[in-house]
Amino acid sequence: MPQIDGKAGDWERVPDSYTYGTSYLKDTEDGHGAEIDTTDINVRVKVGWVSGLNRLYFLYEAYDDFWDFERFNPKGYLNDIFEIVVDGDMSGGPFIYNPLLPEARKWGNHPVHIQNHLAFSGYHAQNYHIFTPPVNGSWTLIWGAQPWIAAFPFAHHAYDFDLEHGASGKLTLEFWITPFDQAPFEGPDHALVSQLYENKVIGLSWSVLDFDGGERDGHFNLSHDTRMVSDASYLCAFRLMPLEKDQKPQIKADWSFGLMEHKDRTVAFRDESLGAVEAWYWDFGNGAYSTEQHPVYQYPESGVHYNVTLEVSGPAGKDKKTRFWEVMVP
Template sequence: MPRIDGDMSDWEIVPEDYIYGTDLLNDTEDGMGTDIPPEDLDVKVTIGWVKGMSRIYFKYEAYDDFWDFERFNPKGYLNDIFELVVDGDLSGGPFIKNPMYDQDELKWDPQTDAYIENHLNFSGVHAQNYHIYTPPVNNAWVLVWGSQPWISEFPRANYAYDFDFEHGESGTLQLEGWITPYDYAPHDGPQRAIESKLWENKVIGLSWSILDFDGGDRDGHVNLAHTVRMVSNASYLCSFKLMPLEDQFLEPIKAAWTYKVIDEEKGIVAFKDESVGKIDQWTWDFGNGDSSLVQDPIYRFEDKNVRTVITLEVKGPDGSSKRTRYWEVMIR
């Protein structure tokens, strides 16, 4: 798990083949295609996740021949921007402008550059768009293109920068941070929000674009999805698989398990082994004197409304490991 502190050294363990470079980007709006001169803009992006947490980590490293970040614009667009878009449950479809609304009947809000009803009821609710300022001098760190600015606040997001250039100069910027993807992110705050659940090998929608200003009009709008429609319609995002840890970072053997109550009335629970390593023996202790040697047992609890203490012990050529969970498997 990287520390979000502006020191990028903890990203050095990430292999080169996990890094997305400028050669994968396409300037579909301004006509440059994939011919993006590295002396003008050169980008490296690394994406990560941590098992058990609803966070997408990112590192953005970019060389720009002209960093633009001191001009004022009420809409907040005249700034170099790293635009990150995520669809945590791969639901797809538009998420900024709702085609089901009659646009002629909605009220336009010049401050948000959106229709009021459309903005509150639809924008950013099932997929989220982050306009991240690079760097955020005299500015918020991000403009959320949606109706839920609360998603950019800690502990739902975090960020840190490292750069040493002034406005108008060339140089390299490094940004690290994490965001929380949401299956449902209403405008009125996180109380009713539903975080996207992340697990190994899950596929999510994700992409990014870079808005490059050079002191005047926009110099380029390059993106990973090769279409600018990715910024408002999740169906155009790229598919990302959440990969498990590389073998070099795994413990030789470690017990782990999950469960699902499949019949609460009868007290039937399905247990699933998720241990790591070479394993040839599983021993389950259900906390009531009963046990099982099956890897993925289905067990019926006769007694209900009890606080269970359940342990899985695994053994293999590299040793043994136990995992106990207290009071979690509840049968009412």
């Protein structure tokens, strides 16, 4: 799990083959997918996930020959942007403008526009306009009705840069976000977090919007289609890959459990440890133990939480995992 501090050091273990550089992008500003001049702008993106956490981690490193971060200049343009869109359940389709509400595309206080914004924009896929670098205290603009998704505990970020407006230089951005299957404007109490697990396929893409002195110099796009910013059907398919073998610990204890039906107070435990394991020692939290790999145990009393520990051992050594207050016997 990377530490979000704006430093790229803890991403060095990620192989270069997992890096998305400028060559993966096309300039879709004019719709023709032109190649990008890397002396103008050059970027590297790494994406990761951590088992058990419904978060997507990003490392964004960018060189630009003209950093534009006046944000709202007299011509009405935004500053340089790293824009990402995520669709955690691959539901696809428009997610900014409801195609059944044509008036929704007209900005203003029209009742239909307000209805679309509150009930549709960003609901099933989320768009983040990330400022590079941030100005006026905001790190990202959420294109939708749920600005709360950009705040902790649903997102976290850190930058490293020493730039002046109009000058060249390098910026590093580290962040993580939480994808949502449902993200209503009412807030997180009504939201549904996307569940992330090994080999799941999600929708994801990003764009780099480069401004040079107020004029937009390009819209560099991973999906090679600018419609990705408002329609999740134009995102790329990303598979949540398992760790490479050389990245896995030699031995690591892990386990899960489930209550057995029609057997009172009986719990089935399953060993899910990594590495070469030769011996198992289960402590059921009440003085009882087992040396089986996948034991089944009937607790003597109900209505109690138990702290259960599995210790495994093998040629590479020992490891153990305790799950605190999770095993509840009804």
